Amino acid sequence: MKRLFTAFPALGLSLLAASWNANGAELPRLRFSYGDWEIACDNTRTCRAAGYDSENSSDAGNNDGAGQRRMSVLLTRKAGPDTLVHAELQIGTYEDTQPAAPLPRTLSLTMTIDGKEHGKVAVTGDNPTVDLAPGQTQALLAALTRVSKIAWTDGPFTWRLSDAGAAAVLLKMDAFQGRVGTPGALVRKGARLETSVLAPLPEPVVRVPALDDRAIDLPAPRLAALRQALKAPADTCTEPDNIDGTPGDIAVWRLTGGKLLASLPCWRAAYNEGAAYWVVNARPPYAPRLVTTAGNGYASGIIGSSLKGRGLGDCFSFDEWTWDGKVFVHSSEGDTGDCRLVAPGGAWVLPVMVTAVQPARPTNRP
Template sequence: MRSTRNAAFLAMLAACATTGAAAIEPAGAPGVRFEHGDWELACDNTRTCRAAGYHSTSGSDDDDAEAAGNGEPLPVSVLFTRKAGPNEAVRGEFQIGNPGGDQTTDQLPQRMTLAMTINGQAHGKVLIEQGKWTVDLAPAQTQALLSSLTRRSRIAWTDGTRTWRLSDKGAAAVLLKMDEFQGRLGTPGALARKGARDEKTVLPPLPAPVVVAAAVPRQDLVTWPKARLDALRAALKTQAEDCPVLTEPGESPNEIIVRRLSGGKLLASTLCWRGASNTGDAYWVINANPPYAPELVTSYGAGYDAGKIDGSQKGRGMGDCWAFEHWTWDGKRFVHTNLGNSGACNGIAPGGAWSLPTLVTNVRKPGA
């Protein structure tokens, strides 16, 4: 039986794209992920890139001595988002850790003004309110951060009592990969390796694929007799190598749910695996009558509603990081319409700090 932390979540992260230089050729390839130090990069199939950095996870720097009372640095994260194309600006966002429950954020003032410093130099302030833990950085603050992160820097936000420190470890490599993916290396707009090459040579944005969702019956559940479900179970086992609950000896027969789709097709689903923090359902498109000819959509399903399969999974029990994935029925098949994760498991926020997709689509309703 698989471990959710080491299998479900990590397998979904790996599916986003392969880490490293090979994954970003050609630059218009569908998505890339790259991680280095305390920073990570996710670029999607439209060539929009998002780079997220966090507090130090090593805890070895004197710069990270300010802690939450347990010897750990106060959790903080910054997100840079940049669309593809010449002369595109970078948007910066700032978020302090707010993991929920009985945490240090409960003891913070209703409003805090945090002074931003880089190597001891002031770079303006940000206003944080209870329950509004994420704020936009001013363009000048974003630019100051980008300039400092290509070299060794001490970056902090403080209210005079508490200090949140952003790690610079891995930032230069991540920003370089962002430039490379978007074709900005050697241009004036590059973040890590500027040059005189014309901005017009920067790769343009790509349109998000359009997927038209097909209508499915509202009353979609199908009731079959046991003998027919047993025959379907036997057919599903031939397409279920990754489903120990369905295939391993000694497992009790689990419920198989059959739903109507459209075009004479049905959707069959059943529990596939169990983990420490998640379970995964398998979903197959089948014929309405034998031979059922099951076609597996995913073995990492978490739910289904009106033609959409959800594949969201926790990265760990506390729920501060998630992988997300969706498929949409277009009348003939389930199209992969969304893929990504919420960022590293660093205790930033319930549900994760950010949305870092590597696959995005424009899903339209029938007739829209």
């Protein structure tokens, strides 16, 4: 099941992208999926590729009669010459998909590729995600470039990893990191020097000034004037009022540099809702500048957005916008992978935008 994230546009992004581009070229990113595999590469050139059990249960079933067992593998590789791939295995913990017979608290899983054993990994109920050993990782990477049968087994319990789409995803990783044709490429190896591989990029730094985190109350006349000034796109903010039809409440926080942050309800869906956030002048004229219509929380200088991909809650998208004293910088973006019932909240964190946020101590006004 591919992610089903509803696309409510974060309309302030063009403004924020301009602030990034003023300091340099547009930052690289990649999001791609094919078959049972997907990849996300962020602005530091780190790539994360996730694979799952087959969505065709007849291909992914196990021999204990309990049906398809959910699982996923994550391959992480940082940019730069001679970097290794880090591999993690996660067995499914989403309660609605667990078999009637509970699993043992501790599992000693034997990794097999085309029937050949490649050592064991230990999985416990407290830690369903484990690292693969370097040798297991190398065997797995080789298997993913061809048609292979990959499984982890403990007695009657089996988890099978699909290879469908893996080669295409790994080739995307090689291309994004400039590895195609080098000895370290995962798919298309060659003799081109490893020194030609793209170097990692540093995380952009966002420094948050000292802020008072408490919402503030504006006098009624100023609040009414602010409401008149806040204009959200009608095609996006379809439900700015409360469920009972009364006007949605305005929340206001004090920023720095004579600015305020103001928020109003914007839209509601079956299992998500979003609010619009504007930066405004502390005194009229308010001159509002829209940051996003997809926010659902603010604290410590950061507007956050976390949206379910579907009601089952097995996949989310996430964004953050951080106040740097002048504008809200788009400081985080990504999702938790495909909607595959692997784990509550999603199997992995797959960012396409990362930053180093340096918070200041909040100041509390008397």
